[in-house]
Amino acid sequence: MAEITHARVLKIAGPIVLSNATIPILGAVDTGVVGQLGLPAPIGAVGIGAVILSSIYWVFGFLRMGTTGLVSQAHGTGDSAEVSAGLMRALIIAGLAGLGLILLQIPLFWAAFRIAPASDEVESLARTYLGIRIWGAPLTISLYAFTGWLIALERTRGVLVLQVTMNALNVGLDLLFVLSFGWGVAGVAGATLISEVAGVTLAIWLCRAAFVNGLWRARAIFDRVKLATMARVNTDIMLRSILLQASFTAFLFLGAGQGDVTLAANQVLLQFLNITAYALDGFAFAAESLVGQAVGAHSVLRLRRAAVVSSQWGVGGAVLLGAVFFLAGPWIIDLMTTAPHVREEARAYLPWIAAAPLIGIASWMFDGIFIGATLTREMRNAMLLSVAVYVGALALLIPALGNHGLWAGLMVLNATRGITMARLYPRAEIKARGAG
Structure with a gap:
């Protein structure tokens, strides 16, 4: 097995x-x-439609993480049959989940518009958008499985090719369908649906080894022990992700209680956190793949090496981002908003954003390590404890410090996650020894 290097x-x-x-x-x-149409309703419809679907599809993100952890371990073990079967199981779940969403689209969209009401015109256009895009549900969810499989095998160039191809096709069809054909909101939805079809087609080709090697027989796919393990892993990840999302939702709601200007400032600053996640994800994904292979190979030394080297790059990236946010943050804020009061308010909380990558990097990297080791129960329990501490911190800090207390509470959440998982890390080494 190749050496783990920088x-x-x-x-x-x-x-x-x-x-x-x-x-x-x-x-x-x-x-x-859609903004070129000169009307506000299409912009709102595409925006709210995309948010509704992304919120629904986000629930199935466990399929990406679970597939990476399980398949990377099978790859480390040298079990080619299980490498293929792992993808097939994930695709079956994706297909069934997507079909379920198509069948349940009427009550799902009704509930979504009750939670996030819109004007009659916006809702009508959004329903058009959703009615087209929902047919891509099995495709969208299956892309989580394909992506997880490629990451597990270190084939992340394939992930890049897949993402760039889909997005480039989507952009091109957007321009054609909306600006040339005048199809409006329906054109935007149709462009996305076609790009998803093309994306899955390309993903099948990129993952063709799993389909053509003759190892993905029904007996392997429906192995009871493997199915039970997959169900446990994915359930733990889903529960952990729901708790994490609930924490950020609570942050948004509590920020709204601080006033419109503060709410807007928080929204601007949250984009910095999105940038951080996009920039540092790669190192956590590297940890998932390399740690999983080390656990599969029952090599504690390789596991330590994978955790240390990937984390060194993660920490380096966090330091760089923190410095950029501290030095260039005011300029970035000015790019995001022209409102003077929002700019001033956002600058007041910028130190929290500069500190966020440094405080959060441990939790992000341990997420990758634990996913690779499939210590998903430990991830779930660490999140439960962290959320409890987060709630307590918010209850104490917001009355005393206002919005500074809200940001401090978010830092407490990530710090607690990192500390809790660090204490549980030895279980990864126990598992690599074959004792867990």
């Missing part, structure tokens, strides 16, 4: 960082294209 970590992480960089571009183009 170059190998960068080879895994680099394409993920570049792939993530293309994600915001698509949203900007979708908004910009």
Whole structure:
């Protein structure tokens, strides 16, 4: 098995960082294209429709993480049959989940518009958008599985090719369908659906080894022990992710209680955290793949090496981002908003943003390590404890410090996650020895 080097970590992480960089571009183009229609309703419809679908699909993000952890371990063990079967199981779940969303689309969208009501015109256009895009649900969810499989095998260049191809096709069809054909909101939805079809087609080709090697027989796919392990891993990850999302949702709601200007400032500053996630994801993904392979190979030394080398790059990236946010933060804020009061308010909380990558890097890297080791129960329990501490911190800090207390509470959440998982890390080494 190849040595774990800094170059190998960068080879895994680099394409993920570049792939993530293309994600915001698509949203900007979708908004910009419908904005050329000169009406506010289409912009709102595409925006709310995209948020509804991304919120629904986000629930199935466990499929990406679970597939990476399980398949990387099978790869480390040298079990080619299980490497293929792991992808097939994930695709079956994706297909069934996507079909379920199509069948339940009427009550799902009804509930979404009750939670986030819109004007009659916006809701009507958004329903058009959703009615087209929902047919891509099995495709969108299956892309989580394909991506997880490619990451597990260190084939992140394939992830980059997949993301860039889909986004480029989507942008091109956006321009054609909306600006040339005049299809409006339906054109934006159709462009995305076609790009998803093309994306899954390309993903099948990129993952063709799993389909053509003859190892993915039904007996392997429906192995009871493997299915039970997959169900446990994915359930733990899903619960952990729901708790994490609930924490950020609470942050947004509590920020709204601080006034409109503070709410707007928080929204601007949260974009810095999105940038941080996009930039540092690659190193956490490298940890997932390399740690998983080390656990599969029952090598504690390789596990330590994978954790240390990937984390060194993660920490380096966090330090760099923190410095950039501290030095260039005011300029970035001015790019994001022209409102003087919002600019002033955002600058007041900028030190929290500069500190966020440094405080959060441990939790992000341990997430990658624990996913690779499939210590998902420990991840879930660490998140439960961290959320409890977070709630307590908010209860104490917000009355005393206002919005500074809100940001401090978010730092407490990430710091607690990092500390808690650090204490549980020895279990990864126990598992690598084959004793867990």
